[in-house]
Amino acid sequence: MTRRLLIGAAAAILATAGIMPFAGLLRQQPSDSSIESAANAADTAAPIYYQDPDGKPLYSLTPKKTKDGRDYRAIPAGADISFDEPEQPAEMTAAEPKTEHKGDRKIKYYRNPMGLPDTSPVPKKDSMGMDYIPIYDGDDSDDGSVRLSPGRIQRTGVRSEPAALRTIHTMVRAPGIIQLDERRVSVISMRSESFILKVANVTTGSHVVKGQPLMEVYSPAVATAAAEYLATITSKTTGSDQAYGRGSRQRLVNLDVPEAAIAAIEKSRNVPTSFEWTAPRDGIVLERSAIEGMRVQPGGVLFRIADHSVMWALIDVAERDLGMISKGQWATVRARSFPGREFSGKVEVIYPEINKETRTARIRVELPNPDLALLHDMYVDAEIDTGTGEPVLTVPESAVMDTGSRQAVFVDKGQGRFEPREVKTGHRGSGYVEVREGVADGEPVVVSANFLIDAESNLKAALKGFAEGAQQ
Structure with missing residues (x-):
């Protein structure tokens, strides 16, 4: 046969x-x-x-x-296919399937190679002729861990790295604009009715220094106060005259007469017909309204001068990043006009408001500007280092599997066993994630091919559920 x-x-x-x-x-x-x-x-x-x-x-x-x-x-004949049935021990029957061993480990069952919910107690092939995969004792342990063979670990590229204490530097990047320091802007105006006799060769955009002449002004009120002051300092100095003299000098100060002009009256003992108005600070002329021969009413702005040696960078930070910003943090600002150049400063002010259209908060960074490269209304890009400088327990970013509501890692337990562990994360930066709960210092976590282990874990959980249902 x-x-x-x-x-x-x-x-x-x-x-x-x-x-x-x-x-x-x-x-x-x-x-x-x-x-x-x-x-x-x-x-x-x-x-x-x-x-x-x-x-x-x-x-x-x-x-x-x-x-x-x-x-x-x-x-x-018979070289490629054998039709002879394998000999079986006399004591083994069909009701007692043969149990296979691999070393000291026993095969519990065989599962479908394509991941279908189908298991078998004996070796079997699927409809495409593929062998069912043996499952050994311990591979589907009840502690939720996943066990992989050394060959599979090597083929899939599974790699582990221990959790360790590191300093995380989280950079918040945001755009901004350069503005003038409000404390370094001066306005020159007259406090009495005056006439401008002469204007110096100063125009909008000119750089001036403190004490530099700007214009010559004639003011009847200033001339009257100067005459009174000169009379007191030339008369005999009695107690009442000294008090009146101090009052006369104060009237000149109240009329915003420059100190140099008052000193000239005291030295020359003469009241000039016009007074020289000088620049109150170093800076750039932002506005010039003075014209020779014009009549000036009290309060009229003639010059506006701003000091550009220190500028403000107003940075618009996204609302979600506002919680990481605090005063004193260092910020690096790069102007789009000067690629490759960096300006550094500290966060000085966090404005207590949110822009309802852009959902951003504004912070202020003071930047030294010694060469006057930064100009007001210039666009810049800022990076704010929000790190605290204290080491925290971290794992690589690739180790954390984030589902949105939960974060988990696979802890390498050795001998091919990997345990899924839920964790609570904190700050991120420099390629690492802060772990506040779930992992201890020094525990190795999977940082490469963890998604394959996750798929294997889900598959084994599903097969285990089907197997338990079939037994019931």
Whole structure:
């Protein structure tokens, strides 16, 4: 019977391969004697067919050569397929499946190689001929851990790194604009009705220094006060005269007469017809309204001068990053007009309001500007270092699997076991994440291919649930 099956199977293989002469053999009805003689010939004769030497699905009933001159490989009966049933111990029955071992570990069951919810207590193939995967004792432990073989760990590139104390530097990036320091802006105006006699060669955009002459002004009120002051300092100095003299000088100060002009009156003992007005500070002239011969009413602005040696950077920080900003943090500002150049300063003020249209908060950074490169209304980009400088427990960013509501890591327990652990994270920066709960210092966590372990964990959990349901 075995020989009959052998010949029939060989004929079926050759017919499937396209060797039509065997089709006639399948249609014949040979007698038992012919089958017996054919079986004896198959045992003693050499090959039953010839196959391409490279293993391609090319066959021949007679010896043949390939196009490059190589001989086809001779295939004897039973060389490629065995139809003999394996011998089994007499004491093993169908009701008692054979238990396989791998070293000291026992195979519990076999699962579908494609991840389908199908298990088997004995070796099995799926519909595509793929072997079921053996599951050993300990691979599906109840503690939620996942076990992988060393070969699988190497193939998938699983890599672990211990959690450690590190200093996290989180950079908040935001755009901003340069503005003048409000405390370094001066306005020159007259406090009494005056006439401008002459204006110095100073225009908008000119740089002036403190004490530099700007214009000559005639004011009846200033002239009267100067005459009174001169009379007191030239008269005999009695107690009442000294008090009156101090009052006369104070009237000149109240009229905003420059100190240099008052000193000139005291030195020359003469009241000039006009007074020279000078710049009150170093800076750039932002506005000039003074014109020779014009009449000026009290309060009229003639010059506006601003000091550019220190500027403000007003940075618009996103609302979500506002909680990480505090006073005293260092900020690096880069002007778009000067690529590659950096300006550094500290956060001085956090404005107590949110822009309802842009949902941003404004902070102020003071920047030294010694070469006057920064100009007001200039656009800049800022980076604010929000790190505290104190080391915290961290893991690499790639180790944390974030689902939105939960964060988890895989802790490497050794010997191919990986335990999923829920964690609570904090600040992020420099490629690391602060871990506040869930992991201890020095515990190794998976930083590479953790998504494959997560998929394996979900698959095993699903298979375990199906297996328990089937048993119930």
